[in-house]
Amino acid sequence: MPEQDPQVRARNFDEVALGYSEDLAVEEATRCLACKNKPCVRGCPVNIDIPAFIQLVAERRFKEAAEVVAQANALAAICGRVCPQEEQCEKYCVMARVNGPVAIGRLERFVADWARENLPQNGDRPQPSPDAQKVAVVGAGPAGLTCAGDLAAKGYRVCVFEALHELGGVLRYGIPEFRLPRSILDAQIESIRRMGVEFYTNTVVGRTFTIQQLLESGFDAVFIGTGAGAPVFLNIPGEELNGVYAANEFLTRVNLMNAKDFPVEGTPLKRPRRCAVIGAGNTAMDAARTALRLGAEEVTIVYRRSREEMPARAEELHHAEEEGVKFQLLTNPVEFIGDENGWLQRMRCIRMELGEPDESGRRRPHPVPGSEFEMEVDTAIIAVGQTPNPLIRQTTEGLAVEKWGGIVVDEKTGATSIPGVFAGGDVATGAATVITAMGAGRRSAIAIDEYLKAKRGTS
Amino acid sequence: MHTDAPHSARKSGDWISGNGHSCRLEGLLNPSSYRFEILEKERLSETVVRMVIRAPLVAASARPGQFLLIRPLEHSERIPLTISHADRSEGAITIIFQEVGATTRELGALKQGQTVKDLVGPLGTPSDIRRFGTVACVGGGVGIAVMLPVARALRQAGNRVVGIIGARTKDLLILEREMSEASDELIVMTDDGSRGGKGLVTDALADLAGRERVDHCYAIGPLPMMHAVCRLTKEKAIPTTVSLDPVMVDGTGMCGGCRVTVGGEAKFTCVDGPEFDGHLVDWDTLRARKSIYRDEERLALEARSGKT
Numbered sequence: 001m002p003e004q005d006p007q008v009r010a011r012n013f014d015e016v017a018l019g020y021s022e023d024l025a026v027e028e029a030t031r032c033l034a035c036k037n038k039p040c041v042r043g044c045p046v047n048i049d050i051p052a053f054i055q056l057v058a059e060r061r062f063k064e065a066a067e068v069v070a071q072a073n074a075l076a077a078i079c080g081r082v083c084p085q086e087e088q089c090e091k092y093c094v095m096a097r098v099n100g101p102v103a104i105g106r107l108e109r110f111v112a113d114w115a116r117e118n119l120p121q122n123g124d125r126p127q128p129s130p131d132a133q134k135v136a137v138v139g140a141g142p143a144g145l146t147c148a149g150d151l152a153a154k155g156y157r158v159c160v161f162e163a164l165h166e167l168g169g170v171l172r173y174g175i176p177e178f179r180l181p182r183s184i185l186d187a188q189i190e191s192i193r194r195m196g197v198e199f200y201t202n203t204v205v206g207r208t209f210t211i212q213q214l215l216e217s218g219f220d221a222v223f224i225g226t227g228a229g230a231p232v233f234l235n236i237p238g239e240e241l242n243g244v245y246a247a248n249e250f251l252t253r254v255n256l257m258n259a260k261d262f263p264v265e266g267t268p269l270k271r272p273r274r275c276a277v278i279g280a281g282n283t284a285m286d287a288a289r290t291a292l293r294l295g296a297e298e299v300t301i302v303y304r305r306s307r308e309e310m311p312a313r314a315e316e317l318h319h320a321e322e323e324g325v326k327f328q329l330l331t332n333p334v335e336f337i338g339d340e341n342g343w344l345q346r347m348r349c350i351r352m353e354l355g356e357p358d359e360s361g362r363r364r365p366h367p368v369p370g371s372e373f374e375m376e377v378d379t380a381i382i383a384v385g386q387t388p389n390p391l392i393r394q395t396t397e398g399l400a401v402e403k404w405g406g407i408v409v410d411e412k413t414g415a416t417s418i419p420g421v422f423a424g425g426d427v428a429t430g431a432a433t434v435i436t437a438m439g440a441g442r443r444s445a446i447a448i449d450e451y452l453k454a455k456r457g458t459s
Numbered sequence: 460m461h462t463d464a465p466h467s468a469r470k471s472g473d474w475i476s477g478n479g480h481s482c483r484l485e486g487l488l489n490p491s492s493y494r495f496e497i498l499e500k501e502r503l504s505e506t507v508v509r510m511v512i513r514a515p516l517v518a519a520s521a522r523p524g525q526f527l528l529i530r531p532l533e534h535s536e537r538i539p540l541t542i543s544h545a546d547r548s549e550g551a552i553t554i555i556f557q558e559v560g561a562t563t564r565e566l567g568a569l570k571q572g573q574t575v576k577d578l579v580g581p582l583g584t585p586s587d588i589r590r591f592g593t594v595a596c597v598g599g600g601v602g603i604a605v606m607l608p609v610a611r612a613l614r615q616a617g618n619r620v621v622g623i624i625g626a627r628t629k630d631l632l633i634l635e636r637e638m639s640e641a642s643d644e645l646i647v648m649t650d651d652g653s654r655g656g657k658g659l660v661t662d663a664l665a666d667l668a669g670r671e672r673v674d675h676c677y678a679i680g681p682l683p684m685m686h687a688v689c690r691l692t693k694e695k696a697i698p699t700t701v702s703l704d705p706v707m708v709d710g711t712g713m714c715g716g717c718r719v720t721v722g723g724e725a726k727f728t729c730v731d732g733p734e735f736d737g738h739l740v741d742w743d744t745l746r747a748r749k750s751i752y753r754d755e756e757r758l759a760l761e762a763r764s765g766k767t
Contacts (some may be wrong), residue, residue: 039640159488163711165530165537165577173713202493202579208516209484217484225687231715233725240720240744257536257708263762266536266562267708268755318472342747389712391730 001106010292010323013260015181017081022060025110029057031095032102039092040104041205045439046079046146048072050089050104057107066115069108074192075142075438076148077184080109082175083435084313106362115337116187127198128157133220133452136161138205138392141169142434143225143425145192146441147448152195154449159219161203166256169227171434174248174255206391211399211421220455221420221448224407225441228386228426234278238336238381243270243344247279247287247383254290272296272379276347278333279303280310285317287381288325297327300375304332309362318436328375330354332367336380338459346374368369388427396421406430414440420455422448463680484516487550491517495578498551500571503633505600506558508567509543517580518540523588523608524702524734527552527580528710531566535576538562539707539729541605542581552580555604555633561759583733586700588612592674593619595667595697596642597660597688599680600626603634605702606679610641613677619643621667625660625684629653651727663689673697678737682746689737701737703728705748720744 002018003009009016020028027318032054040050048137049068069076076346085091085105093101133156137148138161148158167173167189171180193199205226207213214222231246233239250269253259257267275291277284280303291299301320303310306329310317321327328349335348351371393401400408407416408422414422424440426432492515497747499511517527526541544553548657558567569575586609594613598606614620621640622688627650635654640644646663648657656663660680666689667673676699678688685701692699708714710729717728718739 083632163579164709165579173709200488200493202577203516204579204582207520207580207582207711209520213484229711231713233715233718235725240718240725240741240748242747246715249716252708252714258534262755263561263759265534266532266759268536268752268759270751270755283488341750342744391711431551433667 006322013178013293016178020110025057028103029054040089043088044094045435046073046442048430062114066111069111074109075188077112078188079435080105080112081180108458132157136214136219136222139166139225141227143437143441147223147445148197149195150445152197159198162201163204165201173252176290186316206395206398211396220452223444224423224429225425228431229389230387232385236335241336241338241344242342244380247283247381250381258433274377275299275379276302276377277381280312282312282316284383285312285320287383289320300328302328302331304365312351347377348374386431414444487515495575497571497573504631506635509555511551511553514578518545518547518550518552521545521581522585522611524586525581525583530577531575533576535565536562543604543720557601560756561763588616590617595673595676596619597623597678599660599684602680607637623660623663661691668695686742693738699737700734702733
């Protein structure tokens with residue numbers, strides 16, 4: 001797939017991957033063998049009929065291809081861009097053993113983009129019937145949007161409540177626009193709005209009102225998709241220094257608040273010059289590549305394990321390297337050191353070596369005694385993970401939660417310990433991917449539909 | 460697996476006007492509840508503005524000590540402001556703010572009848588209103604507006620409230636009448652002696668502690684004032700609560716930008732606070748963190764004054 005030149009794109013916020021042309025898409029689609037047992041579909045959390053849509057692309061029947069995808073996935077233009085296909089559908093593609101898997105993700109993106117650009121966007125907004133049962137969805141991220149869209153399609157009246165002033169959750173505040181352009185996100189949300197979903201921003205459920213209040217105020221069911229938005233810090237000395245950020249804050253300032261356009265935009269951000277990003281997941285890559293685009297001279301990923309254990313997608317890692325991000329592997333920060341005014345100046349690190357595998361199956365890193373050294377940095381971005389926000393669990397009586405803070409759910413349905421309350425996505429699983437959250441939103445929509453039918457039958 | 464207990468039953472004082480608990484949301488969950496119209500606007504001093512804004516959902520659940528985040532215009536920053544008053548029958552909240560930076564000036568430039576772009580709340584943990592005995596409520600500058608609802612609630616809970624409010628000079632002193640009504644006794648201090656006693660609020664607090672037993676102290680105002688009050692009350696072993704306002708983005712515990720060191724631990728002001736034990740706050744770190752964007756604040760002001 002064509003991409004922007006790494007040297008050029010490392011200094012702009014335009015999308016990196018440029019997408020297939022029609023001819024390229026058809027060429028790629030013809031590689032698909034249309035296996036009868038559809039191994040690829042097994043790897044898709046939302047069960048798109050992958051061989052069917054790819055065959056349609058090969059026959060240049062793009063409109064029908066888009067319809068097949070849209071049936072299973074209302075957010076295909078997003079998934080085609082941010083899904084880890086290499087661990088999902090493409091992992092099971094029989095062509096993987098021949099000359100590489102069929103580029104299913106890129107084809108998904110192509111048909112979703114083609115449909116948006118070439119088909120009239122349906123303007124009529126279906127009204128749920130006056131006696132339709134009501135569902136509240138908490139959080140307008142991937143899980144909530146999917147659940148809301150599916151339930152609206154089934155005829156329910158759906159209200160989505162979002163804490164921030166814009167919709168999209170992590171798709172808005174977390175994923176940078178060079179990976180997911182804002183226009184694509186806006187169009188996808190608009191398509192869900194057109195399905196009849198009502199959106200309320202500026203609403204912090206747990207503070208503005210509670211889950212209990214929703215249930216007492218005419219909502220027949222609630223879906224909680226509040227994600228894993230609370231940052232994890234390292235708990236090492238000096239973390240309070242100016243210049244040390246949680247990745248969440250750094251990315252939110254840029255993505256949600258447009259701080260790159262300060263002072264036209266009101267939200268400021270210190271431009272990083274020498275920047276360390278701690279962690280090696282997708283969020284770390286996003287933060288590192290964002291720092292480059294803000295003009296940083298040097299951006300270094302600091303990670304305590306080796307390349308093999310990095311949780312980031314291969315493609316993200318590859319893009320970061322191409323753009324000039326450096327790597328300090330087997331390295332762990334032990335202290336941030338500041339100047340007399342509280343500004344970060346240096347980061348003290350220690351070298352690590354890998355020992356026996358730990359409970360995650362990855363080899364456990366151990367510090368190498370006497371190997372401390374210092375890096376000169378003015379910005380350090382901590383991207384070592386996120387946990388669910390505690391607000392909902394603190395304010396919802398009777399909601400069972402795991403020790404680590406996630407909501408306890410039935411894996412198949414998302415049902416929580418409270419009848420009529422369902423949950424899914426990162427708030428139930430811990431930080432995972434956009435598509436797993438969407439899969440959970442979809443499964444809960446099915447379960448909520450069954451729950452509400454039963455409720456109506458008995459009442 | 461375990462179940463977190465919900466927040467302990469919230470206590471409130473003389474805070475809610477109109478008749479009480481609207482637990483049910485019916486009638487409030489519609490787009491008009493999200494049209495944040497400025498119902499009243501009043502200038503309390505040259506730079507301090509009081510605004511009553513329609514926000515029925517926020518008013519219905521707000522408690523003393525809580526704040527909201529407000530974004531006056533499409534391109535504005537999100538800034539935290541304490542809720543000074545919540546009127547449930549009117550579905551409105553009152554904020555009092557000083558025009559110091561670009562965003563507070565953008566807010567202050569809006570007129571009655573206009574709307575603010577975004578407003579979300581109530582945020583933060585409500586004040587822990589208890590019966591302490593005698594409570595000194597020390598408010599400085601625009602912090603008096605934050606102090607007022609807490610003082611009212613403390614008095615309602617049966618405390619003897621001694622209000623101590625201060626400003627540089629008479630023209631900058633706000634809410635004297637309201638604080639007087641909320642207190643059993645009110646002491647006014649100005650730096651230049653143009654109103655009340657001449658000197659600092661800490662002078663008045665030292666006097667008070669010299670002549671009677673003070674069981675608890677609330678201190679809300681500029682950082683140096685709160686720090687000075689805490690030094691004094693620590694010496695006199697008077698437990699002290701302060702309300703902090705560091706840099707904040709989302710206000711829901713998401714960004715970690717508002718972290719402060721309290722008792723050696725990192726706390727998020729937006730969810731763990733905004734009120735903390737003043738004797739445990741690391742004031743030097745807080746001072747540094749509050750100054751992160753000082754240069755940018757100047758730039759933002761220049762950019763905006765250039766445009767108008």
